[in-house]
Amino acid sequence: xxxxxxxxxxxxxxxxxxxxxxxxxxxxxxxxxxxxxxxxxxxxxxxxxxxxxxxxxxxxxxxxxxxxxxxxxxxxxxxxxxxxxxxxxxxxxxxxxxxxxxxxxxxxxxxxxxxxxxxxxxxxxxxxxxxxxxxxxxxxxxxxxxxxxxxxxxxxxxxxxxxxxxxxxxxxxxxxxxxxxxxxxxxxxxxxxxxxxxxxxxxxxxxxxxxxxxxxxxxxxxxxxxxxxxxxxxxxxxxxxxxxxxxxxxxxxxxxxxxxxxxxxxxxxxxxxxxxxxxxxxxxxxxxxxxxxxxxxxxxxxxxxxxxxxxxxxxxxxxxxxxxxxxxxxxxxxxxxxxxxxxx
Numbered sequence: 001x002x003x004x005x006x007x008x009x010x011x012x013x014x015x016x017x018x019x020x021x022x023x024x025x026x027x028x029x030x031x032x033x034x035x036x037x038x039x040x041x042x043x044x045x046x047x048x049x050x051x052x053x054x055x056x057x058x059x060x061x062x063x064x065x066x067x068x069x070x071x072x073x074x075x076x077x078x079x080x081x082x083x084x085x086x087x088x089x090x091x092x093x094x095x096x097x098x099x100x101x102x103x104x105x106x107x108x109x110x111x112x113x114x115x116x117x118x119x120x121x122x123x124x125x126x127x128x129x130x131x132x133x134x135x136x137x138x139x140x141x142x143x144x145x146x147x148x149x150x151x152x153x154x155x156x157x158x159x160x161x162x163x164x165x166x167x168x169x170x171x172x173x174x175x176x177x178x179x180x181x182x183x184x185x186x187x188x189x190x191x192x193x194x195x196x197x198x199x200x201x202x203x204x205x206x207x208x209x210x211x212x213x214x215x216x217x218x219x220x221x222x223x224x225x226x227x228x229x230x231x232x233x234x235x236x237x238x239x240x241x242x243x244x245x246x247x248x249x250x251x252x253x254x255x256x257x258x259x260x261x262x263x264x265x266x267x268x269x270x271x272x273x274x275x276x277x278x279x280x281x282x283x284x285x286x287x288x289x290x291x292x293x294x295x296x297x298x299x300x301x302x303x304x305x306x307x308x309x310x311x312x313x314x315x316x317x318x319x320x321x322x323x324x325x326x327x328x329x330x331x332x333x334x335x336x337x338x339x340x341x342x343x344x
Contacts, residue, residue, distance in 0.1 A: 016241050017234055018169045018178060020102030028104045033237065036105040039230045043112040046226070048219050050123035055130035055212040062131050067209065070277050075210065076133065077272045078197040080141025081148050082220075083124045085193060088155055089227075090117035092185050096162040100169050100178055101234075109230060116223045123216045130212075147268035151193055154264055158184045176245050179238055183254050183300070186231025188261040191296040194224050196265055196272075196285055199312055203278040206314065232299050239301075255302055258293050262306075265289045280312075287311045 014021070015032040031037055061067060067075070093114045101107055128135050142148045161167055161174075162181045169175050198221045205214035239246045269285035276282070290306035298304055 015103060017103050017106060017238050018100055018175065019242075028108070031105050033103045033105050035233045035237075036103065036109045036230065039226060039233075040105070040109040040112050042226060043109070043116065043223070046222060049119065050126040050216050053212050053215050055127070058127075058210050058212045059130060059132075061209055068277070070273075070275055071204070071209070073274075074200055074272050074277055075204070075213075076138060077141070077145065077148070078200045079124055079127065079133075079138050080145060081151070081193075081197050081268070082217075083121065083139050084142035084148060084152050085189060086117050086120040086124070088152065089185070089189060090114055090121070092159060092162075092181070093117065096159060096181065097185075100162070100167075106234065113227055113230070116227070120220050120223065123220060127213045127216065145271065147264075147271040150264050151261075151268060154261065155184060155189050155193075172244070175242060176250060179235070179245055179250075180253070182231060182235055182238070184257060186228060186235060187254070187258060187296040187300065190224055190228045190231060192258070192261055192265060192289065192292055193268075194221075195292050196269055196289055199280070199285070199288060199315060200272060202315065203280055207278055232296075235300050251302055254300075255297065255305065258297055258302075259305055262289050262293050284311050 017033065062072075093110050098107060098110045098114075101110065124138070125135070127133075128138050142152045158181050161177050167174065167177075169178050198217060201210070201214045201217040204210040205218075266282070266286050266289065269289070270282045273280060273282050273285065287308050288311050290308045291310045294304035294306050294308070
């Protein structure tokens with residue numbers, strides 16, 4: 001991208017999430033989208049690494065037969081989904097979103113988010129290796145397990161246009177295509193597909209099983225919730241900056257996609273819980289998925305579709321990271337040292 005020499009400073013009020021001036025992408029100050037800078041600083045304050053968390057209890061439980069066959073199946077299946085989902089998320093951030101977003105402060109957070117996706121993949125590898133699971137089996141499940149394949153295929157189908165080297169924002173059609181990708185990526189992948197698998201892991205945690213793995217998933221959930229919040233802010237900011245994109249037809253399209261995604265998640269839950277574990281079963285997850293889907297729709301101004309209560313109220317406890325945690329008896333860590341996270 002060539003740089004034009006000028007003595008005129010850009011108007012910060014003209015800055016946009018997409019379709020901003022080319023020069024703006026490298027001029028961080030003055031800022032317009034301060035929510036992105038706040039998210040970047042919160043991400044730095046919440047830094048963690050999987051190797052800080054001991055897996056000794058998990059290893060002992062698995063070796064000594066403390067997990068049933070159904071529990072092992074559930075553990076492997078959610079790990080198989082997580083490994084795929086975070087790779088898809090990383091690719092979308094690095095290969096699609098970053099290229100087309102013209103706000104430098106938003107780009108700063110995307111760089112932090114991309115690094116966090118790498119940490120998450122590191123965590124899955126650490127869990128798999130620590131437990132002596134077959135890494136080839138876990139990391140290849142997206143090709144072999146229908147429930148995971150269907151969700152991955154659904155998400156990737158919306159990346160085709162955005163990943164095209166010739167794709168550029170700046171037209172009504174392409175701007176809507178970008179916004180569609182952002183809605184699918186944020187509301188569905190990070191906002192719905194991740195959350196049922198989070199609930200599975202916290203089901204283990206409530207039984208005092210797989211506590212090391214569950215703790216890592218807890219930190220991953222904290223990161224992903226921040227990613228979700230940022231994505232929703234991007235969607236709502238684009239709506240404000242380019243309201244012509246948010247047509248009634250487009251709104252109904254997003255609602256329809258969320259309903260379709262919920263159906264895919266029901267099928268995934270049935271594979272995870274063929275008979276149910278920890279008092280949870282596929283039907284309970286159906287209600288939880290519908291509850292989460294409604295929450296995502298409402299946060300971008302769309303009407304709820306299911307109007308059901310949360311069947312897993314204990315999930316609010318699982319996402320509470322305000323308690324002290326002593327890693328290896330040497331380090332008391334309060335990861336939320338800056339900012340306040342909104343778990344909705």
